[in-house]
Amino acid sequence: MPQPQALIIGAGIAGIATAIRLAVKGYHVQVFEANSYPGGKLSEFEQQGYRFDAGPSLFTMPQYVDELFKLAGKNPKDYFTYQKLDVVCNYFYPDGSRLKAYADPDKFAAEIKLQTGETAEAINQYNRNSARIYDITNHVFLEQSLHRLQTYLSSKTLKSILRLFQIDAFRTMNAANQSFFKDKRLVQFYDRYATYNGSNPYQAPATLNVIPHLEQHFGAYFPKGGMYSIISSLVKLAEESGVQFHYNFPIDEIVLAGKKASGIKVNDDFIGADVVVSNMDVWFTYRKLLNKHPQLFPEKILNQERSSSALIFYWGIKKQFDQLDLHNIFFSADYEAEFNAIWKQKSIHQDPTVYLNISSKHQQTDAPAGHENWFTMINVPANTGQNWDELIKEARQNIIKKLSAQLGENITPLIESESILDPRSIESRTSSYQGSLYGTSSNSQFAAFLRHANRSSKIKNLYFCGGSVHPGGGIPLALLSGRIVSEWVD
Template sequence: MTPPSKKAIIIGAGLAGIASAIRLAVKGYSVNVYETAARPGGKLSELRSGDFRFDAGPSLFTMPQYVEELFRLAGKNPEDYFQYKRLDTICKYFYEDGTQLKAYSDRNKFASEIEKNTADSAASVIDFLDRSEKIYQITNPVFLQRSLHKFLNYFNSTTLKSLLLFPQIDAFRTMNKSNSARFKDSKTIRLFNRYATYNGSNPYKAPATLNVIPHFEQYFGAYFPEGGMYSIVRSLADLAMHCGVQFHYNTYVDEIELRGKKLSGVRIGSALHEADLVVSNMDIWYTYRKLLKKIPAPEKILLQERSSSALIFYWSINRSFQELDLHNIFFTEDYEMEFQHIWQKKNIYFDPTIYLNISSKVEASDAPPGCENWFTMINVPSNSGQNWDALIDDARRNIVSKLSRILKTDITALIIGEHILDPRKIDSQSFSYQGSLYGSSSNNQFSAFLRHANFSSKIEGLYFAGGSVHPGGGIPLALLSAKIVDGLVE
């Protein structure tokens, strides 16, 4: 007679929650996922407005191997369930003086493009990318693939080798200082400083170790999934259900129940749902404040500086622009001042850097013929009680003015539909405390060590996955957090 399987409960159907569910189901657990929203995905969601579709959350897809790994783990061929294409142009950059620069996926073409449009040489770019790769080789085994919070993990040969090379990851200079020493043109420096925003940090405070991020794009590539970014969620949720995972939507978990120093399950209303282990994919701040009220919270971790947030305008545009690509950046002239407003003044600079994503450039059905779906985003501070209605009005005016000026077209009348996402809504819709997109910021050299572990040192059977815990935010790291949990579970 087959013994009954162990029971696992996942709190939250974000990407890390779904990935954790798949991995535990493959291990033989009976898995139930409880999600407060009506569908899976967390911050990785989609928005439909008439004939327009928008990827409402993360819009850049890198490291697809971490998605494919889940299908292979379940004995499936990823290509049968999930397709994507590699981008030849990762991003297009626009500057106020009229310079337009394409970040090609081919590193030599990219380096030549920078040499052609700035005062920096192609050789300096190649050298930068080589250094980015070196940082990745050193940090990947230690910071990304394993728990930093298990003592024995520091005593294998790979980790010891990486630790001996620690001085080479440039942790004691800021990203901006490192890039300013390497390049002489402000255009190039701004381009590479921008990667700090990939985990909600400030390049004028964050360690130069974050210069590892360009390696993810330039070496492993940037991609677009067929059907848009939300197809990642759909395909993985389908895979989870195929593995026997049960999803319960519109269901709020009230508390993680404990029996001494061991969890017993979760309470939903008056009902106790028993489990052998629980994985919280909820923001770590809310996990402790809402679900673990009976145990002392790790205050030093919860009170760390939060990452930045985002203000996004989803615009239905009644025209197409040939000069725009899938990913576009419109730089401010004073990047440092923009970050001072975000981090010190806690407001929005009048001339913000704008990220414009247009998925209809690749997925034509995302907008009607002759139209485009503009995901128009700027980095903003997390919510600490600002007057967001006034900030949004000013920002919208400044964004429209800036885009109209650089594109030499008044876009005001072209906006035929609009939806807005601000830090308050990010918090309320996805339980991301203060609307911060990545949990805590990475604005000091020890940030990687200060993130919450993927397991509880106090409660047996309790684990944590997602962008607010180790190893960090973004799709690849969220998936890796689930992989680390998988490795921790007996």
């Protein structure tokens, strides 16, 4: 029999993972990427002696990366290494208080009690709740397709369905967190996890309180070589597995034979395949690559509310700050007003929460000696035509003012290099509709069921992976989407 052919559209982390899995299954796999580099949102660049990971900066659930090497019969450590962080993140509050999120649960509970007065039992009770939600939802909502009958016939799924009342889907994250803690700073700390999938803690269901478990139970890590080493190591594995990558090759069209995907068109050349997998945002997949077939569009899904986006300043800083670590958060004084600005006003709050990532804290070569590379990010709305030039100008001033006050030094003269990424450039570089980072938002109880499936229900042999489809955005879920696609292809 001839070798089956698979075509992957997009070399984001989900597309690469899917390519590896299909190659291991015996497919001849080709990946077509519009950019000159792989990785999608997870990319890197250098400026004036500073190296930056341009996209995701938090690495959790490394077992999903290791799994790909083991699947291909390789030792992950021969390709990719990482270290567990002792301190996950430093938190700075407007009142001057600080919180150090230790990876060790006992040390973290002691730190919380010292800084907020909340008891260890309150923390343990919260952790048990988060772990319970994970135990119920992991096998159903994350590791399997919600759109296959087979999923609902397993004993694990049936057990989870019987416990669905325990996942706290009918309260918001904020309401649930207020029921656990009296200290507003700790409520704000746990509300922050809604931003991990671009949602609003004052709207998103408390089911998302599973996210702290992924970070605090499984840990956070720093990959040797920076976040982009995840991509470079997986590309190497893929190529050794026979995958062919084609860069600077934007796809013109997904070609259908009736209601079956038969291949793609690139530069007016037809390339046939048994399987077509889109790692492009599902919105652009339909609107651009399938625009000849509007009758097949899942309009309700395509018109769903998008997740939030990001505004990032990449700053080369001519100083080192001992009070900062790899991950740092500077909270807003009015968190609800900040989210109202993002979600209701489609704007940026004058006092935004600032995330500051400094990879040179662990990899000194990422910045010149005595300097630091600051990845400075705030959450912003998706692009719906705002005056971004004005918003960016105001946000830059507010961020500098906030960081300078917290650090006790004017940082303006310390900035010797700068690049900016905003929702417009996120959309143009990564084909993410409106610059949203995680596809659709999770601001409703049924969001998990409303995401686009990993296989088209109307077009045979067409599959989808990546952050815009099930199970969601972020590195771990994108990798799981690749696993789901490979299992469904069987």
